[in-house]
Amino acid sequence: xxxxxxxxxxxxxxxxxxxxxxxxxxxxxxxxxxxxxxxxxxxxxxxxxxxxxxxxxxxxxxxxxxxxxxxxxxxxxxxxxxxxxxxxxxxxxxxxxxxx
Amino acid sequence: xxxxxxxxxxxxxxxxxxxxxxxxxxxxxxxxxxxxxxxxxxxxxxxxxxxxxxxxxxxxxxxxxxxxxxxxxxxxxxxxxxxxxxxxx
Numbered sequence: 001x002x003x004x005x006x007x008x009x010x011x012x013x014x015x016x017x018x019x020x021x022x023x024x025x026x027x028x029x030x031x032x033x034x035x036x037x038x039x040x041x042x043x044x045x046x047x048x049x050x051x052x053x054x055x056x057x058x059x060x061x062x063x064x065x066x067x068x069x070x071x072x073x074x075x076x077x078x079x080x081x082x083x084x085x086x087x088x089x090x091x092x093x094x095x096x097x098x099x100x
Numbered sequence: 101x102x103x104x105x106x107x108x109x110x111x112x113x114x115x116x117x118x119x120x121x122x123x124x125x126x127x128x129x130x131x132x133x134x135x136x137x138x139x140x141x142x143x144x145x146x147x148x149x150x151x152x153x154x155x156x157x158x159x160x161x162x163x164x165x166x167x168x169x170x171x172x173x174x175x176x177x178x179x180x181x182x183x184x185x186x187x188x189x
Binding site: 001003004005008009011012013015016019020023024050051052053054055056057059060063064067068070071072074075077078079081082 | 105108109112113115116119120123124126128129131133134135136137141142144145146149150153154157160161164165167168169171172
């Protein structure tokens with residue numbers, strides 16, 4: 001079995017890559033993907049802790065986080081579609097007001 | 101603006117280094133895993149201890165899907181007229 005410490009380090013790397021993308025990118029879909037990376041990093045950390053402590057609660061939290069991430073993506077993509085319909089762009093620089 | 105951007109990147113690299121050094125060398129990982137978790141444990145945990153949060157999560161997901169469908173509805177004139185007529189295709 002993989003050492004949970006390595007899983008934890010991988011999760012830290014994924015978290016940083018996600019944070020980097022969320023801070024530096026301007027395309028809304030890329031930012032959404034980076035947020036997903038951050039959530040998956042948190043999931044990996046939950047799983048690593050669950051393996052280490054022999055407790056299924058970490059797995060449950062990871063499953064909850066996956067479900068919440070799915071809801072977030074559905075709403076996010078719907079917002080981007082509506083945004084594209086109004087502004088014909090999904091660049092976050094072009095959309096700085098929620099009310100048109 | 102460029103300075104802010106550079107500072108952000110340097111800060112993120114430092115954050116990654118700090119996280120990896122702390123997580124990689126933590127004493128938490130020194131001990132052997134206490135026991136193997138099975139999918140049976142997971143199912144028991146989800147349906148006994150976490151039954152109510154699971155139910156709330158299902159409601160949340162249903163709300164999210166309905167909200168997403170509402171947000172992406174097509175408001176073009178011909179679609180609205182077709183909807184008002186109530187005809188099948």
